[in-house]
Amino acid sequence: MPPSFSDIVEEARLSARALLDYGDSFFNPTVRLGVTGLSRAGKTVFITALIHGLTRGGRFPVFEPYATGRIARARLEPQPDDAVPRFDYENHVRTLIEERRWPNSTVDISELRLVIDYQRQNGADRTLTIDIVDYPGEWLLDLPLLSKSYEQWSVESLALSCEGPRAKLAAPWHEHLKTLHPEGRENEQAALAAAKLFTDYLRACRDERFAMSLLPPGRFLMPGNLAGSPALTFAPLEVASDGSAPDGSLWAMMRRRYEAYKDVVVRPFFRDHFARLDRQIVLVDALAAFNAGPEALHDLEAALSGILDCFRIGRSTILSSLFRPRIDRILFAATKADHLHRQSHDRLEAVLRRAVAKAADRAEYAGAAIDVVALAAVRATREAMVARGRDKLPSILGTPAPGESANGEAFDGETEVATFPGDLPADPEELFNGGFRGLSSTPSETADFRFLRFRPPLLERAANEEPALPHIRLDRALQFLIGDRLQ
Amino acid sequence: MSEKTPHRRPATFKLGDPGVIVMDPDETGRPARGTVHVTPEADPALLPVPIDAPLVPVRRGFRWGALFWSAVGGLVLLGTGLGIVNMVEDLFARSQTLGYVALAFAVAAALALSVVIAREAFGLARLAAIEKLHLRAAEVLRSDDRAESRAVVNELLRLAHQNPQLARARATLVSHADDIIDGADMIKLAERELMAPLDEEARRLVSQAAQRVSVVTAVSPRALIDVLFVFVAAMRLIRQLARLYGGRPGTLGMISLLRHVIGHLAITGGMAVGDSLVQQMLGHGIAAKLSQRLGEGVLNGLLTARLGLAAIDVTRPLPFTALPRPALADLAKDLLRKRDGEA
Numbered sequence: 008m009p010p011s012f013s014d015i016v017e018e019a020r021l022s023a024r025a026l027l028d029y030g031d032s033f034f035n036p037t038v039r040l041g042v043t044g045l046s047r048a049g050k051t052v053f054i055t056a057l058i059h060g061l062t063r064g065g066r067f068p069v070f071e072p073y074a075t076g077r078i079a080r081a082r083l084e085p086q087p088d089d090a091v092p093r094f095d096y097e098n099h100v101r102t103l104i105e106e107r108r109w110p111n112s113t114v115d116i117s118e119l120r121l122v123i124d125y126q127r128q129n130g131a132d133r134t135l136t137i138d139i140v141d142y143p144g145e146w147l148l149d150l151p152l153l154s155k156s157y158e159q160w161s162v163e164s165l166a167l168s169c170e171g172p173r174a175k176l177a178a179p180w181h182e183h184l185k186t187l188h189p190e191g192r193e194n195e196q197a198a199l200a201a202a203k204l205f206t207d208y209l210r211a212c213r214d215e216r217f218a219m220s221l222l223p224p225g226r227f228l229m230p231g232n233l234a235g236s237p238a239l240t241f242a243p244l245e246v247a248s249d250g251s252a253p254d255g256s257l258w259a260m261m262r263r264r265y266e267a268y269k270d271v272v273v274r275p276f277f278r279d280h281f282a283r284l285d286r287q288i289v290l291v292d293a294l295a296a297f298n299a300g301p302e303a304l305h306d307l308e309a310a311l312s313g314i315l316d317c318f319r320i321g322r323s324t325i326l327s328s329l330f331r332p333r334i335d336r337i338l339f340a341a342t343k344a345d346h347l348h349r350q351s352h353d354r355l356e357a358v359l360r361r362a363v364a365k366a367a368d369r370a371e372y373a374g375a376a377i378d379v380v381a382l383a384a385v386r387a388t389r390e391a392m393v394a395r396g397r398d399k400l401p402s403i404l405g406t407p408a409p410g411e412s413a414n415g416e417a418f419d420g421e422t423e424v425a426t427f428p429g430d431l432p433a434d435p436e437e438l439f440n441g442g443f444r445g446l447s448s449t450p451s452e453t454a455d456f457r458f459l460r461f462r463p464p465l466l467e468r469a470a471n472e473e474p475a476l477p478h479i480r481l482d483r484a485l486q487f488l489i490g491d492r493l494q
Numbered sequence: 495m496s497e498k499t500p501h502r503r504p505a506t507f508k509l510g511d512p513g514v515i516v517m518d519p520d521e522t523g524r525p526a527r528g529t530v531h532v533t534p535e536a537d538p539a540l541l542p543v544p545i546d547a548p549l550v551p552v553r554r555g556f557r558w559g560a561l562f563w564s565a566v567g568g569l570v571l572l573g574t575g576l577g578i579v580n581m582v583e584d585l586f587a588r589s590q591t592l593g594y595v596a597l598a599f600a601v602a603a604a605l606a607l608s609v610v611i612a613r614e615a616f617g618l619a620r621l622a623a624i625e626k627l628h629l630r631a632a633e634v635l636r637s638d639d640r641a642e643s644r645a646v647v648n649e650l651l652r653l654a655h656q657n658p659q660l661a662r663a664r665a666t667l668v669s670h671a672d673d674i675i676d677g678a679d680m681i682k683l684a685e686r687e688l689m690a691p692l693d694e695e696a697r698r699l700v701s702q703a704a705q706r707v708s709v710v711t712a713v714s715p716r717a718l719i720d721v722l723f724v725f726v727a728a729m730r731l732i733r734q735l736a737r738l739y740g741g742r743p744g745t746l747g748m749i750s751l752l753r754h755v756i757g758h759l760a761i762t763g764g765m766a767v768g769d770s771l772v773q774q775m776l777g778h779g780i781a782a783k784l785s786q787r788l789g790e791g792v793l794n795g796l797l798t799a800r801l802g803l804a805a806i807d808v809t810r811p812l813p814f815t816a817l818p819r820p821a822l823a824d825l826a827k828d829l830l831r832k833r834d835g836e837a
Contacts, residue, residue: 069637129555353640353676378641393507394531400505404534413506425514425532426506457504483637 017274021282022330028283037136038492039283041318041334044290045220045310046144046213046229049342049384051110053290054139055099056384056476057485058083058121065475067482072125072493074482079124086120087138088279094119094141103385104473107463109408115231116142116280125493135492140280145225149273150281151313152223157262158250160223161243167221168208171302172447176211180204180242189244189258198260201242202227216446218299220310226272238267281318286488288338289315293358294346297429297438297456300445304438308362315366322374336376338487339363344479345383346458347428348390348401352381352479354431361435378487383479387461393425400427405461413457420462429456507532610744617747624653624741625754627811634677635815643677647684650811653740654688663687682816689812693820696735696810700802701825703731708795712787724794731798732805739809751808759804799825 031037044050060067061081067073086093094117099110121137152160168177183204187197206227212219213228222228226239233239241264244257252258291311296303321333341359344352360367360379367377388405402425407413409420418424432438443455451457466474507514507530517533578600586593627649634643651667654660667687670680710723732751736743743751800822807819 390535392533392535393505394533395505398502400502402507402532404509404532413504416508423509424506425509427502427504429504430502432501454504455501457506459506483639486637 013270017278021278024278025283025330025332028332035136036133036492037138037285038489039138039285040488041281041284041287042139042141042290043147043287043314044144044342045147045292045307046112047295048144048290048292050144050290051099051113051141052103053288053342053384054094054119054141055096055103055110056478056481057139058096058119059100059473059476060478060481060485061121061123063473063475065478065481067485069480070482070485071490073485077126077128077493079126081121081123084120084122084136086118088118091116091118091140093117094139100473103463103476104466107465109463113141113143114229116140116146116276123493128494135489137489142276142280143225143229143231145222145229146276147314148221148223148225148310150277150317152269153273153277153317157265158246158248160265161246162248164223164243165245172217172300173208173212173219173302176217177208180208184242184245187244187257189246189261190253190256193255193257193260197257198240198242198264201244202240205242215295216299218295218303218447220296220303220307221313224268226268233272237264238271241265241268277317283332284318284334285323285332286336287318287320287334288340288484288488289363290340290342291359291362292343293341293355293362294343294428294456294458296445297431297443298446298454298458300447301438301441301443302447303445304362308439311363312365315363315370320370320373320375333373334375336488337367337370337378338484339367339377339379340484341379341381343383343458344381345386345388345405346403346461347381347431348403350401351431354433354435355381358431358435358438361439376487380480380483380487382481382484384476384481385463386477386479387464391425393427402427405459406465407459408462411459412451413459414452418459424459426457426459428458614744614746617742617744618750621736621741621743621747621751623649624739624809624811627653628813631681631812634681635813636678638677640677640680643680644671647671647680650684650688653811656740657692659691660688663691681812685812685814685816689810689817692738692810693806693817696738696802696806697820697825699731699734699738700799700806700820703727703802704795704799704825707798708791710791711794712791720790720794724798728798728801731802732809735802735805736809739806739811741809751805754808755801755805758808759801796822796825 028037042050042054044053058081059065061073061078062083072078083096092115096119102108102110118138118140121139123135123137125133125135127133155163167173168181180201183201187201209222209227211217212222226233230239241261244261246252246258252262289311291307293304293307296307319331319333320337321327321335323333323335327333339359341355344355347355356379359381363379367379370377388403391402391404393400393402404423404425406420406423407418407426409418411418413424413426432442437443444453445456446454464477466476468474509516509532514530514532517531582593582596582600585596627646630642630646633639634646647667651664654664664687667684670683707724707727710727711720714720714723729748729752732755733743733748736747736751741747741751803820803822803825807814
C-alpha cells in the first residue's frame with residue numbers, strides 16, 4: 008500500500024516531536040522504557056517491582072551500578088504529560104505487600120517518571136530519567152491494524168474465527184453474520200448487534216481455558232472511556248479483500264468506523280507512547296498458553312510477531328535519534344518464571360526464543376541488541392524437591408490464589424501447596440508441533456501442564472520499613488535495559 | 495531427567511495433608527511407603543555472591559601520562575632520525591662508498607626497529623585481551639549469561655590453541671558446546687578443563703623459582719648479587735607464567751605486567767597477612783636460629799613465591815572459581831621440604 012497523505016503527515020509529526028525530545032535530552036538524559044506485553048503478562052507488576060526495587064532498595068547483585076553502590080538514590084517525579092493519569096504505584100505496592108493480591112487488570116493508561124541520581128564510573132554526578140507507561144495489554148493488539156484496510160482485516164478476522172477452538176466460540180456471531188448483507192443499506196441496529204456478538208466472541212476466547220492472544224481490536228475488550236461510541240461499533244463483514252464499498256451501504260458504514268477507530272484510538276496511542284521508545288521489554292506469559300494448549304501457543308506467537316512488526320527497531324545513530332528514534336535494545340522476558348523450578352528456566356527461555364524467533368532475527372539484523380530471559384518481577388514461590396516413591400519432582404511451594412483448583416480440589420487462598428507443573432520438553436519444537444494437551448481440548452486431569460496462580464509472597468516486615476520484594480532475574484533485566492546508560 | 499521419562503504429569507500436594515511430610519534440607523532418608531516428602535531448597539538469590547576485588551583498578555579519565563611519554567618518544571625518534579639523515583648525507587659528501595654503507599645500516603636498523611615495535615604492540619594487545627577475558631569471565635560468573643559465556647569460551651579456545659598440551663582438553667570442551675549449560679557453569683567447566691594442567695605447571699614454575707632464589711641467597715657472597723639474582727628470577731618467572739597462560743609479553747609488556755603484579759600484590763597482600771605471615775615469620779625465625787643466611791634464603795624464597803602467586807592471578811585468563819587458588823602454604827611446604835632434603 009503506498010503511503011497515504013495522512014501517513015506522511017503522521018511521520019512529519021513524529022519527526023518534529025523526536026527533534027524536540029532530542030534537544031531536551033541534552034540537558035536531561037532520558038530513557039523511554041517501553042514495557043510491552045499482552046494482557047495478563049504482568050506489566051503492572053513488573054513496573055511496580057522495578058520502581059520499588061530502585062527506590063526502596065532490593066537485592067540486585069547483577070545490576071552493576073546498583074551493586075557497586077554508584078546509584079545514590081532513585082525518586083519519583085511529576086510526569087511530563089498532564090493529560091495522562093499517574094501510575095498508582097503506592098496503591099499497587101500496598102495491594103501486593105499488605106493484601107497479598109495481584110493488582111487488578113489495568114483498564115486505562117497511566118504514566119510515571121523515575122529519576123535516578125548516580126555517579127558515573129569516572130566520578131561525575133549525573134541523573135537519568137526513566138519514563139514508564141502502563142496501559143491495558145489489549146490495546147497493543149491494535150497496532151498491527153494501522154497497516155491494514157477494513158477489507159483486509161475483515162477477511163483475516165473471519166478466517167481466524169473459523170480455526171480450532173475459536174469456531175465454536177464464534178458460532179453465534181457467524182449466525183448473525185449470515186443475516187447481514189454488506190451491500191445493503193446502512194443499519195445502526197444491525198451494526199450494534201454485530202459489534203456486540205463480535206465482542207462476546209473475543210471475550211470468550213480470553214477465558215483461561217483457551218487463553219487466546221490474537222484478539223483485535225483491543226478496545227472492544229477494554230473500551231476505556233470510548234464505550235458505546237460509533238468508533239467502537241463495527242465488526243468484520245463477509246467482503247472481498249480488494250472490493251470497494253457502495254455509498255450508503257452497511258459495508259461503507261463499517262469501513263468508515265474502522266478508519267475512525269484507527270484515527271481516533273490507535274494512532275494517538277502509538278504516537279504518544281510507542282513511536283519514541285529507546286528501550287523495550289516484551290513481557291510474555293507463555294505459561295497461560297501451556298495451560299490452554301497448542302492453539303493458544305500459536306496464537307501467542309502470531310500476536311507477538313504482529314505487534315513487534317510495528318516498532319521501530321535498529322541501531323541508534325545520531326540521525327535516527329534526531330528524526331526517527333529507534334529501539335536499540337529489546338529484552339524478551341518470559342514472565343512468571345517463579346511458577347517453574349529453576350531447572351526448567353532454560354527450557355522456558357528456549358520456548359520464548361522460538362516464539363519470537365522472527366522478530367528477534369529482524370531486530371538483530373537491524374542492529375539492535377536482544378536478549379531472552381526467564382524472569383519473575385515478584386517471586387511468589389519457593390523451590391522444593393518432592394520425593395514421591397522413587398520419583399524426584401522439581402517442584403515449587405506457594406499459596407494458590409483463592410478459586411484456583413487442582414485435582415478437582417479448590418483452594419481457599421490460605422493453604423500452602425507443593426506443585427509440580429509438568430516437564431517442559433528439551434526441544435521447544437515439540438511444543439509448537441502441538442505435542443501437548445491443554446485445557447482447551449481436555450479436562451484438567453489429563454492436561455500436560457498445570458500452572459496454578461499463586462498469591463504474592465508473605466514478606467517479613469522489618470521495623471517501619473517496606474520489605475524488599477523477592478524476584479528472579481529482575482536485576483539481569485535492568486542491567487541489560489539501562490545498565491549501559493548508567494556507566 | 496526427561497530422557498528417562500518422556501513427560502511427567504503435573505501433580506499438586508497440599509502441605510497440610512497427612513501423607514505429605516515437609517523435611518529439612520539436611521535431613522536425609524528414604525520416603526516411607528505411601529508418603530510424599532517435600533524438601534524446600536535454599537534460595538539461590540539469598541546465598542552470598544562472592545565478588546573478588548578487581549584485579550586492576552579501573553582507569554579513569556584521559557591518560558595524560560601516556561600522552562606525555564608518546565609525545566616524548568615521538569620527539570626522540572624524530573631527533574634521532576634527523577641526526578641519522580644528516581650523518582648519511584655528510585658521509586655521502588665525503589665518499590660515495592661510506593654513504594652507501596651508512597644507508598644500508600640505517601635501513602637495517604629501521605627494519606629491525608619496526609619489527610620490534612610490531613612485536614611489542616602484538617604482545618601488549620595480547621596481554622590486554624587476556625585481561626579483558628578475565629574481566630568478562632568474572633562478569634559471566636555473576637550474571638550467568640549464556641550467550642556471553644559461549645563467547646568467552648570461544649575466545650579462550652582460540653587463546654589455548656597455541657598450547658599443544660591442551661589438545662584433548664580443548665576437544666572435550668568443544669564437545670560440550672551444544673549442551674544446555676548455564677553461563678556460570680560453562681565458565682567453570684572451561685576452567686576445570688583448560689586451566690587444570692596449566693595451574694599444575696604454574697605451581698611447579700613458582701616453586702622452582704622460589705627454591706632457586708632461596709638457594710642462591712643462602713650461598714651468595716654479596717648482597718648485590720642477591721638483589722640482582724632475585725630481580726632476574728622474578729622477571730623470568732613472570733615471563734614464564736605469562737607465556738604459560740597464553741600471553742607473549744615483550745619488554746613493554748613485561749613492564750606493564752610487572753606493574754599489575756605489584757599492584758595486585760599490594761591489594762591482596764593485606765588479605766594474606768592473616769593466613770600465612772605468621773607461619774612465614776615462624777619458619778623464618780627457626781631457620782634464622784640455625785643460620786642467618788639460611789633464614790634470609792627462606793624468606794626470599796617465600797617472597798618470590800608470593801610474587802609468583804600474584805603473577806598467576808594477573809596472567810590467568812579466568813578467575814579462580816572451580817579450582818582452588820594455589821596458596822602460599824602449599825608452596826612453602828615444597829620449599830621447606832626441599833630444604834630439609836638438602837640439609
